[in-house]
Amino acid sequence: MTRIKRLLTRPSFAGNAALLASSTILGQGLVILVQPLLTRMYRPEDFGLLALYTSILSLAAVVLNLRYEQAIQLPKEETEARNLLVLSLVLGLGSSVLIGVAFILLRQTLSGWFGIMLPVWFAWLVLLGLACVALMQAGSMWALRLSRFGVLAQTKFQQGLWQALGQMLPGLFSLGSGGLILGDVLGRLGGVHALVRLWPRTLQGITAQSLYHVAHRYRSFLIYGTGAALLTAASFHLPFIVLTAFFGAAAMGQFSLSYRITTIPVTLVAQSIGQVFFSRAAAARDTPALAQLTERTAAVLFALGLPVFGALWVVAPVAFPLVFGANWDEAGRYAQLLAPYLLFSMVAQPLSNLLTIREWQRGLLAFTIFELLLRMGAIYWGVTTQQMYWAVVLFALSSLLVALLSMGLFFRAAGASWQGFWLKVRKYVWFDLLSLLLLWGAGYWLKGWWWVGAAVLVVFLLLLRSFVEIRREGLE
Incomplete structure (x- = not known):
């Protein structure tokens, strides 16, 4: 019981999550602040090409390190973890070069598939972006193992700062989509820069034999984890590629802006809490504390x-x-x-690490196959309507269903329950829904900026109340 209480109540969970969230807010806050300027410097078509670029990187990212970076948290022996780090880095850089070169050579063919002529510089930036992603994925997991949350916080801030500056400056010279994509790459380089200093300075204890040993020991991450992660990424990012091909870059630019802006709260809160949750849940995986930790985090x-x-x-x-x-x-x-889908996605995303902790790679693979089929089926149905609006409606509904089913799977992995979750959130639900209903009614009297300002005030007051209640109940 003492161990369970210590895992659930030690203040470092809230402190580390707050540190990561605040640094992300600072970094992404700069990105948010420049968005109204960027939308006036760049066209919807430019944002559409940026969305295609980030979707390609996100799809490829899950296979770069062959998921071995996810295992860095698990070994008890430091030498084994160091071998996993080196293995992840070598695989990541090698895969980046292979995929990037293939993209450069097949650029003309891929342009036909995407329905957009891809410039030569686009293909080269894909290679550079993939290398940055591979280094960040392995480096972030190593920082988590070392509990170097300060460095992770610096990574998030530098990434946001470099991205904001990198996209603003080219916009002043009307460089078009190239400026947006170059800024994205610079942001990733900023994140890598903060992580490099944590990497081991010696290769002592790392040999070809030891690398083979850890590759074989954690092969389930490669065999099942890579496939599951690729299918999950495909279910999220293939719709962007398909919608671009059928409805054009301008329509995709509209959707991508809404998606990037609305997912910012998920990035600010869910990813920060998720990284700390991963570290804590890994320590609690063999105790009843895991279920309590999961319900409280959700x-x-x-x-x-x-x-x-x-x-x-x-x-x-x-x-x-x-x-x-x-x-x-x-x-x-x-x-x-x-909005409804993103609310439940914000809850589900941090909990997804539970399947890694429990090494449920087979179950994860089966679920992600279902997830991909559901989302792509919805997109296909939407494309047949020949209207972008209905395609987005069906994408949002299928994604909401996936988020709810995901939460159920993650609760099961932790031994948690929907009932325990509901008992902890019900007091927030009734009060918040009543307040939001009043905000909706206020739209009959308040117009334009006045209504938006009222919404900001309502959100601030409701979040303040939530913070007070969370601390009072000890949920943090």
Whole structure:
């Protein structure tokens, strides 16, 4: 019982999560601040090509390190973990070069598939971006093992800062989509720069035989984890590629802006809490504390997400044209459609590490096959309507269903329950929903910036109340 209590109540969980979240807020806050300027410097078509670029990187990212970076947290022996780090780095850089060169050689063919002529510089930036992703994935897992949350915080801040500056400066010279993509690459380089100093300075204890040993010991991450992760990434990012091919870069630009802006709360909170949760859950995996930790973490995420995404659902169609310019009204409608899915995705994403901790790679693979079929089926149905709006509706509904089913799977892996989760969040649900209903009604009297300002105030007050209740109940 003493061990369970210590795992659940030690203040480092809240402190480390707050450190990562605050640094992410600072870094991504800069990215958010420049968005209204970027949407006036660049066209929707430029944002559409950026969305295609990031989707390609995200799809390839899951196979770069062959998922061995996910195992770095697990060994008790430091030497074994160091071997996993080196293995992940070697595989990651090698895969980046192979995929990047293939992309360069097949650029013309891929242009036909995507329905967009891809410039030569686009292909080379794919190679560079993949290398940055591979280094960041392995480096971040190593920093987590060392509990160097300060370095992870610096990584998030530098990535946001370099990206914001890298996209703003080319925009002043009207460089088009190349400026947006170059800024994305610079942001990734900024993240890598912060992680490099944590890597071991010696290769002592690392041989070809030891690398083979850890590759074989954790082969389930390669055999099942890589396939599952690739299918999961495909279910998220193939829709961007398919929608670009069928509806064009301009329509994709509208959707990608709404998706990037609305997922910022997920990035700010869920990823930061998820990294700390991974570290804590790995330590608690063989104790009853894992179920309690999972329910409490899910409750905190839901309590923080409901005010944000609830208000987004209410005011997004009005807020987007005001903030980003009159050309982005479609993005506001798409953001409203995505809000319910993103609320539950914010809860589910950090908990996904439970399957890695429990080494449920086979179950994860089976679920992700279902996830991909469901999402792509929804997109196919949407394409047949020949209307981008209905394609986004079906994508959002299928994604919401996936998020709910994912939560059920993760609860099962931890031994947690929906009942335990509901008991912890019900007091937030009724109060927040009533407040959001009043905000919706206020739209009959408040217009434009006044209504958006009222929404910001409501979100601030509801989040403040949630923070107070979370601390009072000891959920942090």
